[in-house]
Amino acid sequence: xxxxxxxxxxxxxxxxxxxxxxxxxxxxxxxxxxxxxxxxxxxxxxxxxxxxxxxxxxxxxxxxxxxxxxxxxxxxxxxxxxxxxxxxxxxxxxxxxxxxxxxxxxxxxxxxxxxxxxxxxxxxxxxxxxxxxxxxxxxxxxxxxxxxxxxxxxxxxxxxxxxxxxxxxxxxxxxxx
Amino acid sequence: xxxxxxxxxxxxxxxxxxxxxxxxxxxxxxxxxxxxxxxxxxxxxxxxxxxxxxxxxxxxxxxxxxxxxxxxxxxxxxxxxxxxxxxxxxxxxxxxxxxxxxxxxxxxxxxxxxxxxxxxxxxxxxxxxxxxxxxxxxxxxxxxxxxxxxxxxxxxxxxxxxxxxxxxxxxxxxxxxxxxxxxxxxxxxxxxxxxxxxxxxxxxxxxxxxxxxxxxxxxxxxxxxxxxxxxxxxxxxxxxxxxxxxxxxxxxxxxxxxxxxxxxxxxxxxxxxxxxxxxxxxxxxxxxxxxxxxxxxxxxxxxxxxxxxxxxxxxxxxxxxxxxxxxxxxxxxxxxxxxxxxxxxxxxxxxxxxxxxxxxxxxxxxxxxxxxxxxxxxxxxxxxxxxxxxxxxxxxxxxxxxxxxxxxxxxxxxxxxxx
Numbered sequence: 001x002x003x004x005x006x007x008x009x010x011x012x013x014x015x016x017x018x019x020x021x022x023x024x025x026x027x028x029x030x031x032x033x034x035x036x037x038x039x040x041x042x043x044x045x046x047x048x049x050x051x052x053x054x055x056x057x058x059x060x061x062x063x064x065x066x067x068x069x070x071x072x073x074x075x076x077x078x079x080x081x082x083x084x085x086x087x088x089x090x091x092x093x094x095x096x097x098x099x100x101x102x103x104x105x106x107x108x109x110x111x112x113x114x115x116x117x118x119x120x121x122x123x124x125x126x127x128x129x130x131x132x133x134x135x136x137x138x139x140x141x142x143x144x145x146x147x148x149x150x151x152x153x154x155x156x157x158x159x160x161x162x163x164x165x166x167x168x169x170x171x172x173x174x175x176x177x
Numbered sequence: 178x179x180x181x182x183x184x185x186x187x188x189x190x191x192x193x194x195x196x197x198x199x200x201x202x203x204x205x206x207x208x209x210x211x212x213x214x215x216x217x218x219x220x221x222x223x224x225x226x227x228x229x230x231x232x233x234x235x236x237x238x239x240x241x242x243x244x245x246x247x248x249x250x251x252x253x254x255x256x257x258x259x260x261x262x263x264x265x266x267x268x269x270x271x272x273x274x275x276x277x278x279x280x281x282x283x284x285x286x287x288x289x290x291x292x293x294x295x296x297x298x299x300x301x302x303x304x305x306x307x308x309x310x311x312x313x314x315x316x317x318x319x320x321x322x323x324x325x326x327x328x329x330x331x332x333x334x335x336x337x338x339x340x341x342x343x344x345x346x347x348x349x350x351x352x353x354x355x356x357x358x359x360x361x362x363x364x365x366x367x368x369x370x371x372x373x374x375x376x377x378x379x380x381x382x383x384x385x386x387x388x389x390x391x392x393x394x395x396x397x398x399x400x401x402x403x404x405x406x407x408x409x410x411x412x413x414x415x416x417x418x419x420x421x422x423x424x425x426x427x428x429x430x431x432x433x434x435x436x437x438x439x440x441x442x443x444x445x446x447x448x449x450x451x452x453x454x455x456x457x458x459x460x461x462x463x464x465x466x467x468x469x470x471x472x473x474x475x476x477x478x479x480x481x482x483x484x485x486x487x488x489x490x491x492x493x494x495x496x497x498x499x500x501x502x503x504x505x506x507x508x509x510x511x512x513x514x515x516x517x518x519x520x521x522x523x524x525x526x527x528x529x530x531x532x533x534x535x536x537x538x539x540x541x542x543x544x545x546x547x548x549x550x551x552x553x554x555x556x557x558x559x560x561x562x563x564x565x566x567x568x569x570x571x572x573x574x575x576x577x578x579x580x581x582x583x584x585x586x587x588x589x590x591x592x593x594x595x596x
Binding site (some may be wrong): 118 | 317371
């Protein structure tokens with residue numbers, strides 16, 4: 001009995017040391033599931049599902065084209081273009097689009113799921129997000145109409161500007177007094 | 178007694194005064210009072226008749242407003258059909274000191290302003306931690322608190338400025354504000370959850386409609402980051418992330434995630450849209466600098482500045498703000514001859530790290546056209562570049578993080594325009 005009491009006491013001390021204040025509640029799997037949106041470039045965080053550009057075309061027309069236009073050309077000054085601009089990044093008027101600038105297909109998937117359609121974000125099913133992502137990538141000539149995107153094939157799509165980013169190298173400007 | 182006066186107040190004030198407080202502040206009881214009958218109504222009317230007309234003014238206000246003569250406002254630019262999405266700019270040219278009034282703090286919302294019930298709001302800390310935890314606002318307020326004055330500047334402040342010469346300081350620099358923020362140091366909260374050694378990044382996500390998220394290095398989280406629940410002494414404004422935002426002193430505004438509801442500890446950045454498609458600096462060689470978090474040293478003259486008019490020759494104080502995400506401002510210099518000569522301006526105390534600093538320079542204007550400008554140096558020795566020095570390295574396409582010197586032209590008629 002005495003040794004059991006000692007054991008309980010030392011367990012209490014360890015708990016107090018490991019969680020200094022003891023505030024907050026243990027997070028449950030449901031707490032995480034409720035907010036689990038992050039998708040990483042290696043595909044971590046992608047749910048299972050599938051879709052093709054052909055399937056995405058109808059969803060895009062109904063839910064995306066009002067802002068991004070029929071072929072992803074956007075509406076200047078209002079809604080960004082999703083297509084075009086490849087090769088323009090060194091020009092006087094670079095056009096930064098999904099096709100010309102975004103380095104990872106997973107980012108497209110992640111952004112569509114969390115933030116699109118703009119007026120009803122997170123209303124698309126996983127299959128619909130795969131399909132719309134496939135359609136946007138197809139508009140950029142990056143996947144075929146019937147090519148299935150899923151949690152395995154999406155991270156394997158190599159975006160044209162995949163190697164277009166460099167880490168912060170500032171302070172890069174040497175000013176003279 | 179016809180009505181219930183709280184026991185503690187009975188001896189404090191005349192009954193009519195208590196009636197007035199209750200009828201002004203509590204709507205349901207007011208209805209109840211009104212139903213009480215003519216005798217009480219008569220008493221209230223009698224009380225309202227009592228004040229003698231004088232210069233004592235209007236009724237006192239439970240929550241203050243500025244004078245109706247003061248009209249300074251933010252410039253609001255809503256970008257889309259969706260409500261509340263866009264930006265508003267702080268009218269720096271009309272403000273004094275270093276603290277931005279909360280009602281005039283700049284805003285940049287990518288998916289509007291969510292209406293959040295603080296009692297239901299929870300911050301989830303999960304991923305590579307020993308103990309995934311959720312915190313209510315009450316939980317977070319129990320931790321040791323800290324207050325700090327620091328600026329927040331949007332990474333997109335002055336987009337277009339190097340090429341276009343924006344006409345006034347609100348348009349050119351108004352995505353900068355400075356407040357006193359209060360909250361709990363993030364290092365304390367992360368220790369509570371127990372960081373695993375492989376946790377090197379933290380995905381901070383907001384509860385706005387678009388669930389905006391940014392990847393933050395754990396080194397910053399453990400350095401000077403904090404979770405802010407208050408701004409300038411009161412709860413955060415809804416537009417500033419009510420009830421909880423991430424505060425990363427000196428870092429671009431977008432990383433100071435508002436309406437914070439999750440910190441996910443991980444071993445790699447998420448490469449989210451706002452750290453790839455946006456807030457990256459496209460360089461002349463076609464490569465984009467990424468994770469350019471720190472807002473480098475910068476200063477601007479706010480008076481006299483574009484759109485203002487000098488009353489005439491004679492004394493005019495040149496004043497403005499300087500700030501650096503690298504630390505304290507060490508020096509601000511002012512030129513009144515288009516950058517040919519420079520003289521030190523006085524720095525108004527307090528000079529705080531990663532906060533706006535007010536500078537002042539006495540000037541006697543001779544009534545002739547003059548180009549005035551300021552430049553700052555921070556404690557690391559970083560000197561604010563000229564526009565040409567900036568463009569020579571980053572070109573005209575980088576968009577974000579512009580910090581070049583901003584000259585203003587004082588014309589002979591006293592008007593001030595961009596130079």
